[in-house]
Amino acid sequence: MPRRLKLAALTASALATALVLAGCAGSSTAESSPAASDGAPVTIEHAFGETTVPADPQRVVTLGWGSTDAAIALGTIPVAIPFEGYAGDENGVLPWVADALDKAGAETPTVLPESPDEPPYEAIAEADPDVILAVYSGITEEQYETLSQIAPTVAYPGEAWSTPWRDVVTTVGKALGKSAQADEVLAGIDAQLADAAAAHPEFKGKTIAAVWDTAGTFYVYKKADPRVEFLLDLGFENAPAVDELANGDATFYYTLSYEQLDKLDADVVLSYSDTQDEADAFLSAPQTSVIPAVAAGHVAQVVGTSYVSAVSPPTALSLPWGLDSLVDALAGATADSK
Numbered sequence: 001m002p003r004r005l006k007l008a009a010l011t012a013s014a015l016a017t018a019l020v021l022a023g024c025a026g027s028s029t030a031e032s033s034p035a036a037s038d039g040a041p042v043t044i045e046h047a048f049g050e051t052t053v054p055a056d057p058q059r060v061v062t063l064g065w066g067s068t069d070a071a072i073a074l075g076t077i078p079v080a081i082p083f084e085g086y087a088g089d090e091n092g093v094l095p096w097v098a099d100a101l102d103k104a105g106a107e108t109p110t111v112l113p114e115s116p117d118e119p120p121y122e123a124i125a126e127a128d129p130d131v132i133l134a135v136y137s138g139i140t141e142e143q144y145e146t147l148s149q150i151a152p153t154v155a156y157p158g159e160a161w162s163t164p165w166r167d168v169v170t171t172v173g174k175a176l177g178k179s180a181q182a183d184e185v186l187a188g189i190d191a192q193l194a195d196a197a198a199a200h201p202e203f204k205g206k207t208i209a210a211v212w213d214t215a216g217t218f219y220v221y222k223k224a225d226p227r228v229e230f231l232l233d234l235g236f237e238n239a240p241a242v243d244e245l246a247n248g249d250a251t252f253y254y255t256l257s258y259e260q261l262d263k264l265d266a267d268v269v270l271s272y273s274d275t276q277d278e279a280d281a282f283l284s285a286p287q288t289s290v291i292p293a294v295a296a297g298h299v300a301q302v303v304g305t306s307y308v309s310a311v312s313p314p315t316a317l318s319l320p321w322g323l324d325s326l327v328d329a330l331a332g333a334t335a336d337s338k
Contacts, residue, residue: 042174046155048144053152053175057130060176061112061151063119064137066165068097069315070172071133073185077106080127083114087309095306096321118143125150135171136163136313162251165226165313185316192320193233196327202334203235209242209266209293213282214274218256220245220264225252226313231270234330239266258287268333269293270300272308279303293333300333302326 043052060078062068068081083092092111101108110127113120119139124132124147132153138160139147147153154175156163163171166186173182197203210221210228221228223238232238241264247254256264269291273279279301282288293299302308302325310322 039177042177044154044171044174046157047159048141048155051148051152051154053131053154056177057175059128059130061124061127061129061132063112063132063134063139063147064156064161066136066163066168066313066315067133067172069094069100069317070135070169070182070185071176072097072100072104073169073316074173074176074178074181075104076176076178077101077104078109079129080110080112080124083111084309085114087305094309094318096310096315096317099321100317119147121146121150131175133172133175135168136161136165165315165319169316189316189319190233192323193230196323197233197235200234200327200331200334203330206236206267206334207239207265208236208268208270209239209264210270210272211264212272213285213288214278218258218261218287219253220256221253222246222251227311230311230314230319231330234327236268236330239264241265261287262290262292265292267293268298268300268330270302270330270333272302272312274303274305274308276303298333300326300329302329 039055041052041055043050060071060076061080062071062078063082068078071078081093081097084094085092088094089098091108092114093108098108110123112123119134129151132147132151134144134147134153134155136156139155144153144155154171157167157171169186170179170182173179173185208228208231210225210231212219212221220242222242223229223232228238245254245256245260245263247256271279271282273282282301283294283299288294302311307322307325310318311326314322
């Protein structure tokens, strides 16, 4: 299924359903064995059991979302990475990944063939990995078993496509024997968020609703969603209407009928669009113009597949890459808002 639909739906389900984005920050649900330490084999628990990763794995293959970014941020260049069709370039490489590789003076890893239904096993085997990282992915138990015959494979800790983005970083850090570096990466990102919040005190206390109107369906993202999580880190408050209108669709989002959009009251609305035409249509469409913040002109927009992907969910590389653009959009939307 195209990543665009996965990003829009944000369901925490297998690859055959629409993707949802990860949950909130907190302690990692992936546990390593108490005796494990950096520089030694480590055992990581996940949805399909546990995997022992050899010490200092050098040949790393990544699957799903975010593991590539975490590995690179930790100084490990994978030997093979997944093809990203939604926001990647013609070779399937995401812009922040390309930037990070360039800064590291590293060649682009092998990009695995696009394979929507199952991992490209043959290409993965050809990469001769020491470990396969699928920490935020939709692999099934059967697929996990097949991958494990190629190399030790680390799956997601709970449900498919639902690993909190910070946990992706810490779990990849454990698997690579770089837990301390993972903590440093997260501390650096938290510092960037804190600096952005300090530079924009007008964000503090403003209520916000993050939404996506796409293909005739209107999505509202809940407080547990990572794209909302770091909006709160910037000083915003989740609009009470977001919780009041929730209908139980899923943990991280729900769909809202156009007839109820006038009830979506917030100081600021943040919308996501693949193209500028879609973004313009959001502002002028009759169904969305009844949203109070839209009517008042207090809309921040994330426009373009790269910028949407950068926060859907964020990763160790994408959040810093897209943060300034997002903050600028929010600053414009909060001007004169009450």
